[in-house]
Amino acid sequence: MPVKLYYLPESPPCRVVLLCGRLLDINFDLKTVNVLNGEQLKADFIQMNPQHCIPTMEDNDLVLWESRVILMYLVSAYAEDDTLYPKDLQKRAMVDQRIQFDLGTLYQRAGDYFFPTMFVGAPLDETKKARLAEALGWMEEILKGRTWIATEDFTIADLTICVTISQIEAFDFELGPYPKVRAWFQLCKDKLEPFGYNEINQAGADALGKMFRSKLL
Secondary structure: OOOEEEEOOOOHHHHHHHHHHHHHOOOOEEEEOOHHHOHHHOHHHHHHOOOOOOOEEEEOOEEEEOHHHHHHHHHHHHOOOOOOOOOOHHHHHHHHHHHHHHHHHHHHHHHHHHHHHHHHOOOOOHHHHHHHHHHHHHHHHHOOOOOOOOOOOOOHHHHHHHHHHHHHHHOOOOOOOOHHHHHHHHHHHHHHHHHOHHHHHHHHHHHHHHHHHHOOO
């Protein structure tokens, strides 16, 4: 049975999983769930996922949500080797730490800054902008002496943070002060371009960026 993915194309967490699928040559059975129209609140979806969030993945009897956990599962189940998510405990710990940095700090602070404006038209908060800049500064330090964010290879930590950075950039946040972040970001885009980066990720990032800017008028 094909792996089912309940998603919305513009969603950054959904874009991460879609790119992972391309890296692993997984042909998802895609099921669009338009959360802006409340489709995630339909009874059958809530029965499957009580948290009613996307992306949600269904692989036979296994149902998972939270994009970063889905990445871990897909790579563990379908990758030909462990490069994307190492089995070596120390390397895996570094990948996990960077993923948590994305989830709890970088993506969180980006959402705190941009999403109130994008979804409810709230004024931009300079304090939240400073917190996002602080997180990017930490990432700049993390990348010192590194090609990739966690190990000597491109991993799912690079994948998820790349999508986060792409959305921050599409929201017109200035990345000029972070040369190591920008250089790493270009490497990620080059790595992912053969796997549909522009089609899957850039198009979605640009769509949300346009939506965000329309609330600034």
